[in-house]
Amino acid sequence: MKLHFIAIGGSAMHSLAVALHKKGNKITGSDDAIYEPSKSALEKVGLLPVKFGWFPERVTQDLDAVVLGMHAKKDNPELKKAEELGLKIYSYPEFLFELSKEKTRVVIGGSHGKTTITAMILHVMHYHGKEIDYMLGAPVRRIENTIKLTDENDFMLIEGDEYPASAIDLRPKFHLYQPNIALLSGIAWDHINVFPTFENYVEQFQVFISSIVKGGILVYNEEDETLKDLAENTENQIRKHPYFTPEYHVEDGETILETSEGDMPLEIFGKHNMNNLAGAKWICQHMGIDEDDFYEAMMEFEGASRRLEMIFKGDNGIIFKDFAHSPSKVKASTQAVKEQYPDKKLVACLELHTFSSLNSEFIEQYKDTLVKADEAIVFYSPEAIAQKQMQAISAEEIKTAFNKIDLEVVSETSALQAILKSKDLNNSVLLLMTSGTFGNLDLEEVKVLF
Template identity: 65%
Template sequence: MRIHFIAIGGSAMHNLALALHQKGDTVTGSDDEVFEPSKSRLKNKGLLPEKEGWFPEKLTSEIDAVILGMHAKADNPELLKAKELGLKIYSYPEFLYEQSKTKTRVVIGGSHGKTTITSMILHVMNYNGKDVDYMVGAQLEGFDTMVKITDDSDFMVIEGDEYLSSPIDRRPKFHLYKPNIALLSGIAWDHINVFPTYENYVEQFEIFLKEITNGGAIIYNEEDAEVKRVVEAAKNPIKKYPYQTPEYSVEDGTTLLETPEGPMPVEIFGKHNLNNLEGARWICQLMGVDADDFYEAIATFKGASKRLEKIAETKTAVAYKDYAHSPSKVKATTEAVKSQYPNRKLIACLELHTYSSLNPEFLKEYKGALDAADSAVVFYSPHAVLIKQLEEIKGEQIDEAFDRQDLVVFTNPADFKTYLFSQDYDNTCLLLMSSGNYGGLDFEEVKEYLE
């Protein structure tokens, strides 16, 4: 096929472009800005556009499919040309569905944990020599790309994001995959710019369940009350399998998972991650991997990129960075680090960076999210609030939202960096949670300071 990408530089888009190139398709694309690592990865395969910008002349009647990324706008000149020529235009999830219609589609959904669970499943499959197609939202150790599409795999494992499909398709991505096997890890209000009420957000997961094929299966976290309610209320003819956090213990900073063969050390930690592991075990079982093979493989799983990633460690200090930004993820991640190192001081730093987290109305959802930390720090950029055209946030609003009197709030990157590099890290854990970089923080400098 001849396939053209509009906005090829995105994280998911460039990985799909690389996967299709690997498959043997002819791939072209455009974007008005391409950042690292997309830039180097596209360049290495000869797929980086010669110039940044939009070039309608790239669209001809010889193109079989156009894939439209979220970064593009509805009036994009290349999109308008594609429509004029009557070309077939797909959103990212639409195209993945088209490529997997003849396969067993395994879709991992939920407000949190879906990247980790998908990564666990892929790690186990890879460890056991089982070849599957996939799409996951993080770079995995041992995998070249975040997307793989072939003609001969029986399964396609897909991370089911609830965000919008494209500028011209406002349906959540995970509504389009029509899973044969699905998992639902948790429901906690997010993306309020798209789903303005909690009820509206929950409705998207109810629709997700309706899209499971008749006779299919849903694996669900019964410890999440909303998940349990939504799944048990679903009327379509599907099999329902609940799971919950398995038994585990922590000894001298090592997490031991209870298995039929006795306690087994694992690389990951935190109640939420052990819960994710159990969901992954159920999925792998339905994909033909028995318990013994699962446990042997999962013992070597070190985590998905940017999820509780250890960036430095000495005899008396350890530092992690994590992608956590929504209230439920921040709470789970902070509690996980404290439970893993109960006798160490925990300094937890959160950057409010997303549209939802910078919304004054949504801020109240963060109440108690940092309570497990001994020292709690929040950083946000008033400039980011301005760019997102949101209502101004004041420091006292942050204090009130988190409901913690000793909360430290920074709005200046230099002040935050000074604070970070003035702390005594003896017998301490540092946790940096953000989907950004605290206004330009160099994580390598943090590593050097600690070590």
């Protein structure tokens, strides 16, 4: 096929473009800016645009289709040209479905945990030499690419998020995959800029359940009451398999899973991860991996990249970096670290970085999320608020929302560095939670504090 990618530099878009190029398709693409690691990956295979910008002349009648990235806006000149020529225009998820419609599609969704669950499943499959196609929403340790496409593999594992497919198709991505097997990990309101009410957000998961092919399978976390209600009341004719957090305990800083085959030590920790593991086990069983083989593989699973990732361990303490930013993730990560290291002081440092987290109405959702931290710091950037053209939010509003009297709130990276430097970090765990960079905080300087 001859395909043109509009906004080829996106994390998912560039991976798909490279994968299709390697399969022998003729690929071209445009973008107004491309950053690492996308830039190097595209350059390596000769797909990096010679010049950045939008060039309608690159969109020609001989194209089989155009793939439209979320970064491209409605008035994009190349999109307009494709529409004028009457070309077939796919969003990323639409095209992914086209490539996998003859396969058994396994879609992992939910407000939290989907990257980790997808990584667990992929780890187990690789451990046992079972080849599958996949699409990951983020890099996973020991997995070279975030997407794999073949003609011969039976399964296609997809991490499905609820964010819009493209500027001209505002349906959530996971509505477009039509899974044969699906998992939902839970529902916690997020993306307030897209889903202004909790009810509107929940509705997207109801639609997703309805999109599972008839006779298909839904694996769901029954500890989430909202999700349980949706699953139990769907009119879709599907099989349902609820899961719940298995029994486990912490022993000398190690998490031990209690199984029918005996106690099993794990590299990962925290109730949230144990719940994720239970869901992944069900999916792997539906993909042909029995329980014993699943547990054997999971003993070596080290976690998904940027998810409770230990970035430093010294004589005096430990530093974890976590992608956590939504309220449910912040609470789960903080609880997990405190449970794993009950005898260490937990210093939790959170950056409010996303549109939702910086919204003065949504921020109330963070109430009591840092309650397990011995000391807590919240960092936010007034510049980020201005760039997003949002109403300013004050330090006092943040303190009130979190309901933590001794919460420290800072808005400058130098002030954050100074606070960390002033703390007694002996026998401590520092948990850094962000989807950003804390204003380019120098992590090497932080490590020196231990």
